[in-house]
Amino acid sequence: MNKLKIPAVLVLAxxxxxxxxxxxxxxxSLIVAALTIGGIALAWSMLGNLGGMVSFGxxxxxxxxxxxxxxxxxxxxxxVLVSMLFAGLVAxxxxxxxxxxxxxxxxxFALSILAYAEIFRIIATEWKGLTGGAAGILSIPRLPEIMxxxxxxxxxxxxxxxxxxxxxxxxxAVIRRSPQGLALKAMHDSEDATRVVxxxxxxxxxxxxxxxxxxxxxxxxxxxxxxxxxxxxxxxSGSWTTLAIVAAIFGGYRTLWGPLIGALVVYLVDQLxxxxxxxxxxxxxxxxxxxxxxxxxxxxxxxxxxxLTRLQRKETANAAH
Amino acid sequence: xxxxxxxSALAVFAVLAAxxxxxxxIKIGSxxxxxxxxxxxxxxxxxxxxxxxxxxNKKNGKxxxxxxxxxxxxxxxxxxxxxEKLASDGVVAFTGGYGSNIIGPASEAAEKMNKTYxxxxxxxxxxxxxxxxxxxxxxxxEGYARALIGMYTELGIKSVTVIYSTKEATEEVAKMxxxxxxxxxxxxxxxxxxxxxxxxxxxxxxxxxQDRPEAIAMIGYENDYVGILRAAKVLKPDIKNISGVWSxxxxxxxxEFPDLMNGVAGTxxxxxxxxxxxxxAKEFAExxxxxxxxxxxxxxxxxxxxxxxxxxxxxxAQDAGTIDKGGISEELRKLDVQTVIGRVRFDQxxxxxxxxxxxxxxxxxxxxxxxxxxxxxxxMNFPAVPW
Numbered sequence: 001m002n003k004l005k006i007p008a009v010l011v012l013a014x015x016x017x018x019x020x021x022x023x024x025x026x027x028x029s030l031i032v033a034a035l036t037i038g039g040i041a042l043a044w045s046m047l048g049n050l051g052g053m054v055s056f057g058x059x060x061x062x063x064x065x066x067x068x069x070x071x072x073x074x075x076x077x078x079x080v081l082v083s084m085l086f087a088g089l090v091a092x093x094x095x096x097x098x099x100x101x102x103x104x105x106x107x108x109f110a111l112s113i114l115a116y117a118e119i120f121r122i123i124a125t126e127w128k129g130l131t132g133g134a135a136g137i138l139s140i141p142r143l144p145e146i147m148x149x150x151x152x153x154x155x156x157x158x159x160x161x162x163x164x165x166x167x168x169x170x171x172x173a174v175i176r177r178s179p180q181g182l183a184l185k186a187m188h189d190s191e192d193a194t195r196v197v198x199x200x201x202x203x204x205x206x207x208x209x210x211x212x213x214x215x216x217x218x219x220x221x222x223x224x225x226x227x228x229x230x231x232x233x234x235x236x237s238g239s240w241t242t243l244a245i246v247a248a249i250f251g252g253y254r255t256l257w258g259p260l261i262g263a264l265v266v267y268l269v270d271q272l273x274x275x276x277x278x279x280x281x282x283x284x285x286x287x288x289x290x291x292x293x294x295x296x297x298x299x300x301x302x303x304x305x306x307x308l309t310r311l312q313r314k315e316t317a318n319a320a321h
Numbered sequence: 322x323x324x325x326x327x328x329s330a331l332a333v334f335a336v337l338a339a340x341x342x343x344x345x346x347i348k349i350g351s352x353x354x355x356x357x358x359x360x361x362x363x364x365x366x367x368x369x370x371x372x373x374x375x376x377x378n379k380k381n382g383k384x385x386x387x388x389x390x391x392x393x394x395x396x397x398x399x400x401x402x403x404x405e406k407l408a409s410d411g412v413v414a415f416t417g418g419y420g421s422n423i424i425g426p427a428s429e430a431a432e433k434m435n436k437t438y439x440x441x442x443x444x445x446x447x448x449x450x451x452x453x454x455x456x457x458x459x460x461x462x463e464g465y466a467r468a469l470i471g472m473y474t475e476l477g478i479k480s481v482t483v484i485y486s487t488k489e490a491t492e493e494v495a496k497m498x499x500x501x502x503x504x505x506x507x508x509x510x511x512x513x514x515x516x517x518x519x520x521x522x523x524x525x526x527x528x529x530x531q532d533r534p535e536a537i538a539m540i541g542y543e544n545d546y547v548g549i550l551r552a553a554k555v556l557k558p559d560i561k562n563i564s565g566v567w568s569x570x571x572x573x574x575x576x577e578f579p580d581l582m583n584g585v586a587g588t589x590x591x592x593x594x595x596x597x598x599x600x601x602a603k604e605f606a607e608x609x610x611x612x613x614x615x616x617x618x619x620x621x622x623x624x625x626x627x628x629x630x631x632x633x634x635x636x637x638a639q640d641a642g643t644i645d646k647g648g649i650s651e652e653l654r655k656l657d658v659q660t661v662i663g664r665v666r667f668d669q670x671x672x673x674x675x676x677x678x679x680x681x682x683x684x685x686x687x688x689x690x691x692x693x694x695x696x697x698x699x700x701m702n703f704p705a706v707p708w
Contacts, residue, residue, distance in 0.1 A: 026406035033398050125487065125515070134516070135489030138425045139451050154405075227397055229426040231489075233516075234397060271402070279392055280355050 013162045018155055028154040030271050031264070035161045036223050038263030040244035042168050043215035045253040050175065050184035051208045052191065054106070056241055057113030058216045060098075060120045063236035065091040065217025066224040067124060067131060070140045073225070075130075080144055084221040091217020092210045094120070102205050105191075114238075121236035136231025143225050157226050164222060165260060168215050173256055175211070180204055243267075250293055252300025261302055266290075347386045347635045347644070349374075349628075350407030352427055353417035357395025362568075362620055363419050366442060369617065369624025370416055372609050377632045384636040388416075388628075393423060400427040408434050414635060414649050416628045421445035421489055428456045437649040439631045441623035445489045449670040455650045457671040459627050459662065462490060464676035465566045466497035468588050469538060472680045472692040473502065476562065476703055480508040482532045484524055484549055485540035486516050494566060495540045510534065514545070521545075521552040529558035539565035543574070550581040554708045561704035562586065570681035570688045571618060582683040584705030586691065589681030590619040590662050592698045593688035602661045626660045 021027045040058055047053045069087035072078040078086070101112040124131045131137070142152030143160060150156045175181045183199045195201050220240075224230050244263070251262020266286065274282035297304040351370055354363030370388060378385045389407055393400035400423045404415060408431075415431050418424040419442035431438040432453045439457040446462055473481060481502060485495035492513070499509045510532045512524050528537065537560055539549050546569050553563065562584075568574070569587030591597070595616050597606045605625055609617040617625075631649070634656060638648030657666040664675040680692035682701055689699035 024409060026402060026409050029402040029405050033402065122515075133489075134487045134492065135445065135447065136422060138447050139429070223398075227401065227426050228429055229397060229422065231422050234422055271399075275392075283356075 009166070013166060014159070018158065022155055025154045027272070028158055030268055032154070032157050032161050032226065034264045034267035035158075035165050035260075036219055036226075037240075037243050037247055037267060038260040039161070039165045039168060039219035039222075040216050040240055041248040041251070041253075041259035041263050042165065042172060043212045043219070044241070044244045045248045045259045046172055046175070046215070047208055047212040048248070049188060049254045050181055051205045052188035053102075053205060053209070054110045055113045055212075056110045056238075056245075057098075057115070057117035058212075058244060059236050059238055059240040060113070060117035061091040061095060061213040061216035062220035062223075062240045063117070063120060063124065063232070064094045065220030066230050066235040067220075068217070069221030070137050070224045070230050071130065073141045074137065080141055080225050084218060084225065087221035088214045088218035091220065092214035094217075095209050095213035099206055099209065102202060102209065117236055117238070117241070121232050124232040124236065131232070134232060136229065136234070138229055140224050140228045140230060142228055152225075161222055161226075164218060168218075169256060169260065171211075176256070180207075184208060246290060248300075250290060250301055252302035252304075254299065255302045258300050258302035262300065265301060345384050345639070347384060347632070347639060348410070348412045349386050349388050349631065349635065350404065350410070350412030350415045351388050351390040351417040352393050352400055352403040352407060352415060353390060354395040354419050354423070355390075355392035359395040359419045359423075362442070363392075363395070363417075365618055365620035366417065366419060366624035368609070368613055369621035369626075370628045372605060372612060372617075372621065373625045373628035373632065375612065376604065376608055377629060381632075381636060384632075384639060386632050386635070390417075393418075393427070395420070395423065397423050397426045400424075401430045403427070404430040404434075404438075408436065412436070413644055414631055415439070416624075416631050418442045421448055424448060425451075428453060431455060435647055437631065437634075437653065439627045439653070441627050443490070444493075446493055447489075449672040453671065455647070455671075457627075457650070457653055457667055459630070459660075459665050459673045460623065460676050460678075461672055462493040462497060464673075464678045465588050466494050466501065468678035468680050468692065469494075469498060469564060469566065470501050470505075471677075472564065472586065472701075473507065473536065474505065475692060476536075476701070478507060478536045478562065480510075480532075480534040481536045481538055482510045482512065482528045482534040483538045483540060484512045484514065484521070484528075486542065486545055487513050488516055488542075491540045491542075491566075495538075498538060498540075508534070514541075516545075518545075519548055521549045522556065525549065525552040525556050525558060529556050533558075534560060536560055536562040536564065539563065539569070541565070543568045546574070546585075547578055547581065550578070550585065550707060553706075554581060557708050560706060563706055564680070566678075567619075570683060572616075572688065573618070575683055575686055575688070579686070581707050583685065583707050584683065584702055585707060586680050586682040586701070588678040589688055589690065590622050590679060591617075591688075592681060592690045596698055599661070605661060622661055626662050626665065630656055630658065630660070630665065 044058050047055055065087040068090035069083040072083035073080055098116045101109055125134050151160050184204055186194045187201055191201055247263035247266050248259040250266050252258030270286045274285045353367050374386050374388045391403040391407055393403045404427050414437035416439050418427055418440040421443035424440050424443040428438040432455050437455045441459050444462045483495045483498050485491045502509045539546050546565050564586040566588050570589040572593040575582050597603045634649050634652035637652040638644040654667050665673050668674050679690050679696050681688040682691045690697050691701035
């Protein structure tokens, strides 16, 4: 069954969904936005699930990735796709500046990362010669055309973002299965216990922070070339972090696909269903739904679905006997 | 049989009439913030757009417009999605948008679909320097700066301190003031502040002790004005005039902060209580009052003007059979009209080079237009400060 999951996801992502929504730019646009948030949610969950670090400042890495890619294409004339990858590396490198925060735990770590996000926002605002300051950057180069596919178009943008998030899930899965991943998962439950058995907890946490920042920066770079616009308040907006946290917790941040599923469900249901019912103030329905989810299934939607599926299978098996 | 024939003929006529009416209806999209931090300004502009549609439909039997509105939640990504959703619903052009950061990506999305986008919600210069063929706006930073400069020149002010937010539009206006006033021999000092600043006492203190200007210009937004005026009321700098730009000379500011406003001047399209002189302006005010049970504010007026021009251009493009072929933008470029906010015409970039704002001054609960002379509804109180 598990062997069928990956081909099924790939067929759904690259064939069924594009065919189903092609031509409906609005829905494609919403799916792209949801997957962008899903990508940040994945990056955030890696840090939370593997290492037990709750970050309130992933907008910092997202913003740095956005600016790095936009500036590399505009000022240095780099190709967009190369700039995006390099922007991920720049975001990863910037995470080194936040590493002193790794000495902290729980809310202290979360708040210190939030402070870093604010510092980066102010740098982007004040470094006018490079970033354009509060005015931001308009008309950022769009994604290129490759083999006849316009990646800058709606469906092209979808293929890019879906490829990025699937690759991220793949890398996340590899890390989770590795001995280091096991150690990091153990650290989530008890860091002291893992230290006692000889795990270099600080080094592993630092590595996870770098990987997580790389992914968040990559998503930021994609968004900059997809929306074609940046300003510090937008690129470093706290909503990039809060939406990602909401999506990850809703979907199940300790699962592999949970953050992505959470982002898709939260964003699409809110925009396509709740907004149609209540054009202004639809977020209140979403808030109530999130509250209910946290109360009745704290582990999130994906574990809940898995649990319900298991129960149904058991009932079917019992009925067969 | 003849009865049947008559009924059939009537039915055919009704269907034809209905189809003619349907074909003449022009769908216009309005992507606008109804929620989020720009909800108040978006709502006011949306009211002006609705009044324009009501008045246009009342007057134009041949053409009618229907405006489909979508909330962009004050978010650039959702503004792009809103433009795409409205386009999929069949709109031929867009009116609305607020905030240069939101108008930028939204208008680029409209451009990709070769659809016209008209706004009054973003004054940043860069918006009209992007080479878009279908982007238009009726106001700009220059018009706000021109109004302040004109008033200072008329008052014979010799030194001005400009306190400005580091946002794009505010910084632009501040730099324009510095450049133009300095060229006229006026001593100009600039003080920038971060948009998150709430305590302006250090800046005002420096102005009082170091700059010692005749006038202070505040280039920011509502909360900034209130913060600066509160600080100035405490420190009482020895100046003759304190002025600002948008959202300052409004009845709302007086009703909420009466102790801070008397004598303060700001850009304004109309006096308060509003005095409408032209037939169109009177009709606009009456329709607005009937629809919303209140007097229009400047955002409503801008929304009305931009939309009415768009509707007229769309009607002409429909007559010419070019409505889906970029005809609306072509027709907009041909327009050169006197409107409620003055003359409007568009240059090659889609900007309105004729835009010049007016200056209004809070005077005991009223907003009196004091500049330019031909639009003035009263005399300027000078020197006058709220402390």
